[in-house]
Amino acid sequence: MSIPIINTGDGSNLVACTHDYQVKCGNCRLNSLCLPLALESEDIEQLDSIIQRSKPLQKSNHLYREGDEFQSVFAVRSGTLKAYKTTDDGREQVTGFYFPGEIVGMDGISNNTHASSAKALETSALCEIPFASLERLSTLMPSLQRHFFQLMSREITADQQLITLLSKNSADERVAALLLSISTRNSRRKLSATAFRLPMSRVDIGNYLGLTVETVSRVFSRMQKMEVLHVDNKEIEILDIEGLRGVADIG
Amino acid sequence: MSIPIINTGDGSNLVACTHDYQVKCGNCRLNSLCLPLALESEDIEQLDSIIQRSKPLQKSNHLYREGDEFQSVFAVRSGTLKAYKTTDDGREQVTGFYFPGEIVGMDGISNNTHASSAKALETSALCEIPFASLERLSTLMPSLQRHFFQLMSREITADQQLITLLSKNSADERVAALLLSISTRNSRRKLSATAFRLPMSRVDIGNYLGLTVETVSRVFSRMQKMEVLHVDNKEIEILDIEGLRGVADIG
DNA sequence: CGTTCCATTGAGATGTGTCAATTCAAGTGG
DNA sequence: CCACTTGAATTGACACATCTCAATGGAACG
Numbered sequence: 001m002s003i004p005i006i007n008t009g010d011g012s013n014l015v016a017c018t019h020d021y022q023v024k025c026g027n028c029r030l031n032s033l034c035l036p037l038a039l040e041s042e043d044i045e046q047l048d049s050i051i052q053r054s055k056p057l058q059k060s061n062h063l064y065r066e067g068d069e070f071q072s073v074f075a076v077r078s079g080t081l082k083a084y085k086t087t088d089d090g091r092e093q094v095t096g097f098y099f100p101g102e103i104v105g106m107d108g109i110s111n112n113t114h115a116s117s118a119k120a121l122e123t124s125a126l127c128e129i130p131f132a133s134l135e136r137l138s139t140l141m142p143s144l145q146r147h148f149f150q151l152m153s154r155e156i157t158a159d160q161q162l163i164t165l166l167s168k169n170s171a172d173e174r175v176a177a178l179l180l181s182i183s184t185r186n187s188r189r190k191l192s193a194t195a196f197r198l199p200m201s202r203v204d205i206g207n208y209l210g211l212t213v214e215t216v217s218r219v220f221s222r223m224q225k226m227e228v229l230h231v232d233n234k235e236i237e238i239l240d241i242e243g244l245r246g247v248a249d250i251g
Numbered sequence: 252m253s254i255p256i257i258n259t260g261d262g263s264n265l266v267a268c269t270h271d272y273q274v275k276c277g278n279c280r281l282n283s284l285c286l287p288l289a290l291e292s293e294d295i296e297q298l299d300s301i302i303q304r305s306k307p308l309q310k311s312n313h314l315y316r317e318g319d320e321f322q323s324v325f326a327v328r329s330g331t332l333k334a335y336k337t338t339d340d341g342r343e344q345v346t347g348f349y350f351p352g353e354i355v356g357m358d359g360i361s362n363n364t365h366a367s368s369a370k371a372l373e374t375s376a377l378c379e380i381p382f383a384s385l386e387r388l389s390t391l392m393p394s395l396q397r398h399f400f401q402l403m404s405r406e407i408t409a410d411q412q413l414i415t416l417l418s419k420n421s422a423d424e425r426v427a428a429l430l431l432s433i434s435t436r437n438s439r440r441k442l443s444a445t446a447f448r449l450p451m452s453r454v455d456i457g458n459y460l461g462l463t464v465e466t467v468s469r470v471f472s473r474m475q476k477m478e479v480l481h482v483d484n485k486e487i488e489i490l491d492i493e494g495l496r497g498v499a500d501i502g
Numbered sequence: 503c504g505t506t507c508c509a510t511t512g513a514g515a516t517g518t519g520t521c522a523a524t525t526c527a528a529g530t531g532g
Numbered sequence: 533c534c535a536c537t538t539g540a541a542t543t544g545a546c547a548c549a550t551c552t553c554a555a556t557g558g559a560a561c562g
Contacts, residue, residue, distance in 0.1 A: 085415060088500050093415040107411065109404035116411065135397060139390045146386060152403040153360035159410035160358060160367065164336060164344040166417040167461030171550070202509060210418030212551060217510050233509075233559075249339050422518070453541060463519055468542050484527080484541075 024048050025127075033101030033188060034075050035129065038147050047144065050133035051075075056125045063104070063118040063126065070108030072128045076100050079124025080199035083107075083116045084207075094208040096158070097121075097200060099185050103151055121199045166210045174209040175219045176248035179229075183238060194238040223247075275299050276378075284352030284439060285326050286380065289398050298395065301384035302326075307376045314355070314369040314377065321359030323379045327351050330375025331450035334358075334367045335458075345459040347409070348372075348451060350436050354402055372450045417461045425460040426470045427499035430480075434489060445489040474498070 025036045025048045036044045052072075056079070057063055063074060066086060081098040095116055098104040108114040109131065138145035165174050187193040198205070206216040223229040228244050230237040238244055276287045276299045287295045303323075307330070308314055314325060317337060332349040346367055349355040359365040360382065389396035416425050438444040449456070457467045474480040479495050481488040489495055 085411065087415060087419060091419060093418055095411045095414055107404055107407045110401045110408055115408045135393065135400070139393055139396060142386065142390055145390060145396065148400075149386070149403070150361045152400070152407065153357055155407050156358045156403065156410060157361055157366045159407060159414060160336065160346045163346055163410060163413055163417060164338060166414060167344055167458075168338060168342060201507095207418075213509075214511080214552085215550060218550095221510075464541075465520085465543080466518060469518095472542075 022053055025051065028077070030075075030077065030101040030189070035103065035144075035147065035151070038143055039141070040143075043141050043144065046137060046141070050130060050137060052128040052130065054126070054128060056123050057120045059120050059122050061120050063120065064108075064114045065117045066114055068108075068114045070105070070112045070114050070131065072130045073103055073105040073108075073134070074118075075127040075129065076102050076104060077125040077127055080121045081118050081124060082121055082200060082204055082208075083118050085116045092207060094204055096162075097182075097204075097208070099182075100189060102185075103155075106152055106155055109152075121204075171209075171211050171215050171219050172222070172247050173249075174211065175205070175216060175223075176244050178205065178209060179236065179238065180241075180244060180248055183241070194241060196236055198234040198236055273304055276302065279328070281326075281328065281352040281440070286354065286395075286398065286402070289394055290392070291394075294392050294395065297388060297392070301381060301388060303379040303381065305377070305379060307374050308371045310371055310373050312371050314371065315359075315365045316368045317365055319359075319365045321356070321363045321365050321382065323381045324354055324356040324359075324385070325369075326378040326380065327353050327355060328376040328378055331372045332369050332375060333372055333451060333455055333459075334369050336367045343458060345455055347413075348433075348455075348459070350433075351440060353436075354406075357403055357406055360403075372455075422460075422462050422466050422470050423473070423498050424500075425462065426456070426467060426474075427495050429456065429460060430487065430489065431492075431495060431499055434492070445492060447487055449485045449487055 025031050025034075025044050026041060028034070028036075031037070031044070036047060039047060063081060064070075076098050078100055081104055082094050083096045083098065083104060084092050084094045086092055096104075098118075104118050105114065107116055134144075134148065138148060165177055169177065182196065182198070183193045186196055200208075202213045202216050205211075206213045209216070211219075220229065220231045223244075224231050226243070228238070228240045228247065230239055276282055276285075276295050277292060279285070279287075282288070282295070287298060290298060314332060327349050329351055332355055333345050334347045334349065334355060335343050335345045337343055347355075349369075355369050356365065358367055385395075385399065389399060416428055420428070433447065433449070434444045437447055451459075453464045453467050456462075457464045460467070462470075471480065471482045474495075475482050477494070479489070479491045479498065481490055
């Protein structure tokens with residue numbers, strides 16, 4: 001799951017990726033998940049032409065920070081990002097994790113200012129999509145417009161899902177739901193639904209789920225004892241996915 | 252704040268509203284908040300032509316239900332709605348309250364299916380905006396497209412605000428934040444920022460904020476004792492708005 | 503090999519939930 | 533107009549899940 005890094009010795013790292021990271025949308029293995037979804041191939045080329053691919057973002061570097069001028073949304077090609085806000089009293093609130101094929105940055109549209117910060121949890125490759133170009137292209141390509149509306153709406157429903165989770169569910173249920181969400185997103189990318197490496201720390205998980213690190217850790221231990229999970233630091237194996245669903249649904 | 256109802260004696264009620272509810276966008280006193288924002292007057296007329304105005308929705312009736320086919324978004328002209336989801340185990344989760352000038356129904360775009368239900372908390376007048384027409388018009392009017400993107404993005408940031416609230420804040424802080432949010436939304440509509448009637452029940456407030464009714468009630472009592480609020484059932488008066496902000500920020 | 507950060511585990515404190523009783527408000531029918 | 537009913541809101545006592553504080557263990561990294 002993790003991306004092999006080649007240390008070039010001069011401080012800059014290169015990512016050895018199985019696919020060229022200048023790959024075009026038409027050839028990208030994520031194009032059935034990502035923005036090109038539902039576009040005709042000639043349309044994909046047009047989309048392709050506005051997308052900027054830059055060198056990978058190293059772990060713990062920011063893609064943008066809260067308050068930065070909003071210019072682009074970003075498609076994750078590899079790696080993982082977290083989005084978070086800093087509250088008035090200086091604490092951090094993680095609002096989402098973004099995996100390959102997902103779009104990050106849409107919360108900046110409303111005010112032309114990023115409402116949250118985005119940080120790489122591991123070295124990540126991104127496609128930058130300048131929003132002005134996307135808007136222009138959307139007026140010409142109704143299916144792109146529609147698809148982008150849908151992506152934003154999906155972000156809304158995902159947030160509402162999280163709201164429900166935070167509002168109604170116990171610690172066990174929350175952790176179970178996150179694991180199942182990651183599992184589902186992995187299988188959409190043809191990766192294992194039952195064994196994966198968590199790209200985020202326990203602190204981030206707790207923060208995202210409204211729990212303390214200690215509680216997250218205890219939940220993992222409990223689930224391991226119940227033989228629902230096998231946990232080895234960040235490596236997770238789901239031993240009993242139905243059991244996990246049972247925990248997530250009612251507890 | 253509540254809408255006077257004229258009982259016509261035949262079972263159907265008419266709403267006596269200060270403004271004609273067939274009013275066009277161009278004349279609507281909410282047009283500086285609502286969808287027409289940032290449109291030129293000739294554009295507003297075009298938008299106007301796709302909007303359907305129907306008779307008011309009576310209290311506790313549904314605008315749409317979770318799972319219904321998505322066809323339109325709705326602008327609230329008067330009254331208040333709540334949006335809620337029903338969880339797998341049958342409980343309800345309130346995901347938002349919608350006041351005049353706000354748009355409800357955007358979570359249905361992603362799957363062509365409403366992801367939540369919307370119910371009138373009091374008799375409410377609505378403008379129905381068929382989404383297919385809105386999409387068509389958006390390709391012709393870039394400023395409309397942009398504005399709708401912004402409205403969706405605003406919904407995302409609002410949801411993220413709620414996520415933070417649920418994840419990090421105490422009962423007092425949550426209630427304070429909701430009251431301040433209502434206060435702000437009132438003043439945008441040129442209504443009192445300090446005295447208003449809550450359109451929703453304590454149960455709905457608790458549900459929305461991830462608290463029990465009892466806790467909400469105790470918070471109100473506590474704040475009354477601290478002379479921050481004056482509470483008379485649903486009538487709220489904010490006596491010390493700075494104090495309330497203090498509670499919302501750090502407690 | 504030490505330093506640092508992250509994760510785990512335990513013991514005790516606490517805010518909020520649960521359960522139950524009471525009051526209050528609004529409507530209904532006699 | 534007054535009992536009666538019903539649902540909403542308040543208040544109290546107690547329980548419990550999660551947080552807080554503290555110590556330890558383990559992994560990653562220079």
